[in-house]
Amino acid sequence: MAHPGAESIRSDDAMKQQPAFEPVRPVRLYERIVDQVETAIASGELVPGQRLPSERELVVQFGTSRATVREALRVLESNGLVRSRPGDPNGPEILPFTSGGLRKQLHRLARTEELTLAQLLVSRMMLDATANRLAAVLRTDAELAGMEAAIDRMRDSVDLGFEAFSEADVAFHEAVAVASGNTMIQVSNAVVRDTVLSLVAGKLAHARNSKTLMRRSLEHHEQVLDAIRAGDGPAAARASTQSLYDYYAGYVSAAERRTLQALLDG
Amino acid sequence: MAHPGAESIRSDDAMKQQPAFEPVRPVRLYERIVDQVETAIASGELVPGQRLPSERELVVQFGTSRATVREALRVLESNGLVRSRPGDPNGPEILPFTSGGLRKQLHRLARTEELTLAQLLVSRMMLDATANRLAAVLRTDAELAGMEAAIDRMRDSVDLGFEAFSEADVAFHEAVAVASGNTMIQVSNAVVRDTVLSLVAGKLAHARNSKTLMRRSLEHHEQVLDAIRAGDGPAAARASTQSLYDYYAGYVSAAERRTLQALLDG
């Protein structure tokens, strides 16, 4: 069984009485620096746009060597908290929060775990359905116009080839995700979509009947858009789920297809 | 509008013809090392449990100084990909995937209001609904028994206090997530659940009517289990969504509550 992320803490054998000791990990110096800076940022003591002292100044403040300070900065940088630029006399910059880190980790999850295409499709259907459901209720007029524009581009792209069509398709789904107002859904959906596309890359483009596929997909998307325009969340969700199923179901086994079908009905 | 993670690539002003230049960021040496190792891990060339050469050996292979190699290792380490232990003659170890990084990023976003409780609840309702829907169809008898055991523990815990109840509650949801057969949903759900709990920590436990809450939650969970046992996915999804709504809706604003309600109907 592979259940990552499900760490069990208590050992279930005989624990006498008092102990409950925790394993102690050696704490490296650079980790303490990272902790201090992270805490300062989390508490608002350091605010995006603000600058950290220069590395050499930090060396003095933390009382370590520059190598140690730099290791800490590299970690903070890779976590998207700060950015260093060579030559900048103002020192490293505190960055505003972005979902970039989330995206990176999700991407790793999607790549590292043995995620089958079917599993990814389930995720995609789930995310898209929810995004549509929310977008139908929450979308602004501007966002609706953006979706309409994307669909227009899809319509124009049917004769331009799969590449352009797919791009407009992605733009539509992205617009819906944004309109859902949910960062988690938006980021997850983007990651999963990317991964799915990379898995079926080529297959769709070289399908014999690709123009037919595109036309049918376009119809489905128009249904979705209509439902969103009408504010009918459940209908939008239903249509989008059906659309994804029709588009991709051919690429999974019969058994997996049955799993996908479980998500279809209302 | 705050939609981080939605980077626009094309500038929409007059681009003459050919260019389409991309901004070039200076690539530090340590980043290239990180890339190489990440790629090797992603491609399966490096497998969890396997060891990296020692730092001094990497210095030779990459043709850089030890400081540079170490910065790369610190980044990889902070991303949960490898672990170095001083004195270990086998070198840094390639780690199996964990959800720790995901959890960290989610917590960070939640702390900075980039991800509100309402948004997390939407995600949770979505994930749980889908997990239940799938579990109703895919669950094995053993998995069903596990769910029943968890519910029994919940029932026994009503009088034992919130802590124990919550633990059994988590166990039930985890069992459902496992039964869904979808790693993505399982991990995401665990992480989101964890974050939600940390946000409402204490509030639930100290609620005046906590025993009433627990009893109602128990009823909801029994409904969910019944639906799963009956193989009725949609009903299980509906019941679980309603359960989460009832449990948490009191902690979000009226406007946000309306968003959550959009997920309730069939």
Next chain:
DNA sequence: TCCAGCCACCGGTCTGACCAGTGGACTTTT
């Protein structure tokens, strides 16, 4: 065969150095 001790090697940290680039201060020009 098994155990204790050794020692080569590991990672963590430090010191000190060099380089190309940045951007504010300063000077010159308009």
Next chain:
DNA sequence: AAAAGTCCACTGGTCAGACCGGTGGCTGGA
């Protein structure tokens, strides 16, 4: 006085070499 150009202190990126405490495979003795 404002704008343009120049300069240079200081920055981050990288390197070389060193020391330390600790680890674990190897080896020799019981």
